[in-house]
Amino acid sequence: MSANENDVVRGTARGDAAVPLSVLDLSTVGVETSAPEALRGTTELARSAERWGYHRMWLAEHHGMPGIASSSPAVVLAHLAAHTRTLRLGSGGVMLPNHAPLVVAEQFGTLQALHPGRIDLGLGRAPGTDQATARALRRTEGPLSADDFPQQLGELLGFLGDDFPIDHPCADVQAVPRGPVPPVWLLGSSGFSAEVAGRLGLPFAFAHHFAARNTEPALELYRSSFQPSAVLDEPYCLIGVQAVAADTEEEALDVVRPIALSMLKLRQGLPAEQPTRQQARDYPCTDLDRAFLDDWLSDAIFGPPERVRAELDELRGRTGADELMLTANVPDAETKLRSFELIAEAHGMR
Numbered sequence: 001m002s003a004n005e006n007d008v009v010r011g012t013a014r015g016d017a018a019v020p021l022s023v024l025d026l027s028t029v030g031v032e033t034s035a036p037e038a039l040r041g042t043t044e045l046a047r048s049a050e051r052w053g054y055h056r057m058w059l060a061e062h063h064g065m066p067g068i069a070s071s072s073p074a075v076v077l078a079h080l081a082a083h084t085r086t087l088r089l090g091s092g093g094v095m096l097p098n099h100a101p102l103v104v105a106e107q108f109g110t111l112q113a114l115h116p117g118r119i120d121l122g123l124g125r126a127p128g129t130d131q132a133t134a135r136a137l138r139r140t141e142g143p144l145s146a147d148d149f150p151q152q153l154g155e156l157l158g159f160l161g162d163d164f165p166i167d168h169p170c171a172d173v174q175a176v177p178r179g180p181v182p183p184v185w186l187l188g189s190s191g192f193s194a195e196v197a198g199r200l201g202l203p204f205a206f207a208h209h210f211a212a213r214n215t216e217p218a219l220e221l222y223r224s225s226f227q228p229s230a231v232l233d234e235p236y237c238l239i240g241v242q243a244v245a246a247d248t249e250e251e252a253l254d255v256v257r258p259i260a261l262s263m264l265k266l267r268q269g270l271p272a273e274q275p276t277r278q279q280a281r282d283y284p285c286t287d288l289d290r291a292f293l294d295d296w297l298s299d300a301i302f303g304p305p306e307r308v309r310a311e312l313d314e315l316r317g318r319t320g321a322d323e324l325m326l327t328a329n330v331p332d333a334e335t336k337l338r339s340f341e342l343i344a345e346a347h348g349m350r
Contacts, residue, residue, distance in 0.1 A: 009183050009203045009236055011055035011323055019316055020055035021347060022325040023340065024092050024209075024240050026062065027069035027076070030258075030274040030331030035069040039076065041333030042069075046080045048337055050087035053349035058092030058122060058325065063129035063137060065271045067262055074107040081115040090120025092205065092240070092325070093187040095127055096152050098137045105159035105175035112182045122185040122205060123156070125149035125193060130269075150196065157184065183231070190214055194222040201229025208239040208319075209327055210263070212299040215239060215319055238323035241315065242300040244330070245308045245342035252302040255339070257281065259329045260296045264289060274331050305346035312343075 011020030025045055027038040042059070049057050057080070059073040070076055073091040081089050094104055104121070111119045127134035158164040159175040160182075186197035186204055189211035197204035204222045208215045219237055226235040242259070246252035258280040265272055275283070285293065301311045312324055326343065330336040344350050 009185075009232065018313060019321065020323045021053075021312075021343070021349070022055045022088075022238065022323060023049050023057040024060065024325045024327040025057065025070070026060050026327070026329055028274055028329045028331045029067050029069050031276055031279065033273075033331035037333070038069045038331060041331075041336065042076065043080060043083055044333060045337060045340065046084050046087060046089070049340060050084045052341060052344035054087070054340070054344070055323065056088035056090060056120060056325075058090045058120065060092050061095050061098070061124075063098070063127075064133040065129070065266075067271060067273045074111065077111055077119070078114070081111065081118060086118075088118050088120060089115070090182075090185070091122045093122030093124040093185070095124045096149060096156065097125060097127055098129075098134065101152050101156035102159055102170075102173065102175055104156055106177075108182050109160070109175055109177050109179065113177045113179050116180060119182040120185060121182045122187050123153065124187040153186075153196070160184070188218065191218050191221045194218040195225045198222045198225030198235065199227055201227050201232050203232060203236040203238075205325065206237060206239045208315075209242040209299070219319055219321070236322050238325050239315075239319060239321045240325045240327055241312065242302075242328070243308055243312065243326040243339075243343065244300070244302040244328045245305040245339045245346070246302075246335075247304065247342075249303045249307070252304070253297075254281075255328075255330060255335060256297065256300055256302045257293075260293045260300070262329070263296055264292050267292065274329070305342040308343055309346040 013020050023045065025042050027042045029035050029038045046057050059070045059076050061071065061073050062068040063071050073094060077089050096104065108119060108121045155170060158170060164171040184202055186193045186202050187207065188194055189207040194204055206215055206218050222237055223235045244252050244255050246255055254277050258275050258277055261280045261283055262274045301308055316324060328336050328339050
């Protein structure tokens with residue numbers, strides 16, 4: 001990686017946006033929405049996000065979850081890159097424990113060769129699925145642990161940069177195609193990846209949208225651990241934010257309520273397609289269910305566009321994030337597109 005990677009990682013705000021705004025998508029599948037429809041919606045979102053001035057768009061890797069169609073980010077990224085011209089595209093992220101580092105290096109080396117300067121490689125250390133599915137992905141019966149992540153990350157960086165020590169077992173192995181290395185980001189929801197990213201001088205992405213209580217401590221740890229590198233001269237962090245804009249507060253609540261219910265079912269070990277708005281309204285909540293839903297909704301940002309903008313500005317000011325990556329896990333493509341359009345308009349990006 002070269003020093004000009006600083007310019008690749010850092011975004012430039014458009015219009016009145018205080019910081020760059022980006023998009024995280026999961027190709028959400030709903031009770032009334034198929035996986036092909038969800039992926040078509042992701043494609044249209046990428047085209048529209050580029051037109052509206054969003055800086056980058058990432059896809060998340062999840063497995064064995066009926067409500068998420070983005071199980072193969074590299075495949076979908078190739079498709080999105082062929083349907084856009086300038087939008088940065090990346091993984092948010094590739095769950096490295098599920099893959100051989102050489103395969104990841106080859107996949108993203110290929111993407112970078114096909115679409116130079118537009119690809120980000122975001123990495124996570126969680127499996128993004130249940131233990132049985134993780135074992136099937138890794139084809140091993142051994143114990144599953146994220147503790148091997150530093151070693152896997154070191155191998156991946158070695159393949160990408162072709163800089164293994166001469167006595168390393170992979171010193172004679174080359175990741176092909178060779179060429180410019182896509183920017184590597186570390187993702188996290190706690191302090192572990194924050195500290196690793198800081199020590200390596202890599203950009204860091206924090207999952208505020210599902211770990212809001214850890215956001216500020218993790219970002220502080222990242223900044224205090226940061227050591228300048230060939231990639232970055234100073235820390236650069238983005239945070240993921242669940243954000244939905246609609247014409248009224250009531251409509252916005254109606255949109256986010258099914259997302260919250262999907263998260264509840266996931267935490268209960270019952271992943272499923274996202275329920276309809278009516279199903280979410282009628283769901284028979286226990287007191288514990290209600291407490292979880294209220295807590296989740298308190299961390300989401302939703303409402304009319306000016307309110308969403310104000311709350312995003314407050315969040316950015318409080319955390320000092322360099323970039324906000326917005327996610328709206330909505331299966332209805334029209335509703336999702338309208339939300340991102342309203343937010344772009346409120347920030348003067350269009």
